[in-house]
Amino acid sequence: MWFDRRDDRMAYENPMDDAPPVSGGIVKPLPPEWFVAHDSNAETRWEALAGTGYHVPNDRFFVRNHTTTPLIDAASWRLRVHGRGLRAPRTFDYAELRAMPQVTIDAAVECAGNGRAFYAAQQGTPTPGTPWRLGGIGVARWGGVPLAAVLRSAGLTSGAVDVLGVGLDADYICGGVNHGRVRRPLPIAKALSDVLLALDMNGEPLPPDHGFPARLIVPSWIGVASIKWLGEIEVSDEPILTPWNTVFYRMPRWGPPLTTQVPKSAFELPWDAVLPAGRELELRGRSWSGNGRVVRVEISVDGGASWERATLHGPRPAAGWARWRFTWRPPGPGGYALLARATDESGTTQPLRAPFNADGYLFGAVVAHPVRVIST
Ligand SMILES: Nc1nc2c(c(=O)[nH]1)N[C@H]1C(S)=C(S)[C@@H](COP(=O)(O)O)O[C@H]1N2
Ligand SMILES: [Mo]
Secondary structure, X not given: OHHHHHHHHHHHHOXXXXXXXXXXXXOOOOOOOOEEEEOOXXXXXXXXXXXXXXXXXXXXXXXXXXXXXXXXXXXXXXXXXXXXXXXXXXXXXXXHHHHOOOEEEEEEEEOOXXXXXXXXXXXXXXXXXXXXXXXXXXXXEEEEEEHHHHHHHOOEOOOOOEEEEEEOOOXXXXXXXXXXXXXXXXXXXXXXXXXXXXXXXXOEEOOHHHOOOOEEEXXXXXXXXXXXXXXXXXXXXXXXXOHHHHOOOEOOOOOOEOOEOOOEEXXXXXXXXXXXXXXXXXXXXXXXXXXXXXXXXXXXXXXXOOOEEOEEEOOOOOOOEEEEEEEEOOOOOEEEEEEEEXXXXXXXXXXXXXXXXXXXXXXXXXXXXXXXXXOO
């Protein structure tokens, strides 16, 4: 009994991102020039996106695994769709999903903990969990079947309330508690609006680390909504509770489950980049927001005393990101902090300080990116 109670408390106080290291959980190579490894996760280095196009190539896309990447055989794989929000259960195989009308969307997947390291490094208030800088995000062109089409072809009823995707990866065990399969319910309204049952990533079948053979893509919402390695979808006629919408991914912990992401910006530069003095530099970066399209990006090179507009270029779909550039002539050698702040179409601008929360979610404050300018 005493142990049970202690385990409950530990599970509550040690959110999932604080899991013990799991080695060898990611299948793809993680070259150190592209990734920073964090236990079972791998963060994309922003300098690895310099010179890439709008989409993050699959081999550079960040990975966030609660346990380890499962290797699934598409030929024997089945997706079981069931629950009291459907007229009858239905099973789909891979070929059936491929044969349904396919669509593509450009959307970010971003971990709720992206930027968490800055609660400690920039605000002096460390939190437990994976210390992501800003590389816990990627934008890809996802291809597949709208989740609405899958649910409708399975006989959706008007009584449907929640839609629960369940992963086929191993049970998630943390703080001595087995939380079961990774799973998190979506309200039916979101499930029917813009959610994709994705089979493809940037024109190729999903790589194993990113959810092969099928995953959810839930545009604009925190990454954990986008369940990988789907094996089951439950459509309920009442609210569903799982650890992922009750204990984890709430802010504060007694608040409602987190949904949309906050605006953020990042420079396509190494951390502590070394830059040449005495000439004009073109700084490049990207900004994004779960509230919709980015409408303005401003840069400060003087610690926030003055701000100037960056030039946005290329597409900027609501659920993706906006690319920008800014010309800077460093006044002389020395250390500088580069600041970028985005404003989205809801009128939200990145603040200078992110509201503290115990699990370090949604760090949306302007990040001071350190660079060193040297004479050449
Ligand atoms: N089945 C399953 N789905 C999952 C996860 C997981 O560990 N297992 N991690 C989630 C989290 S927390 C994030 S941020 C995204 C990461 O997607 P990616 O690894 O393709 O970048 O997947 C989500 N879907
Ligand atoms: Mo995440």
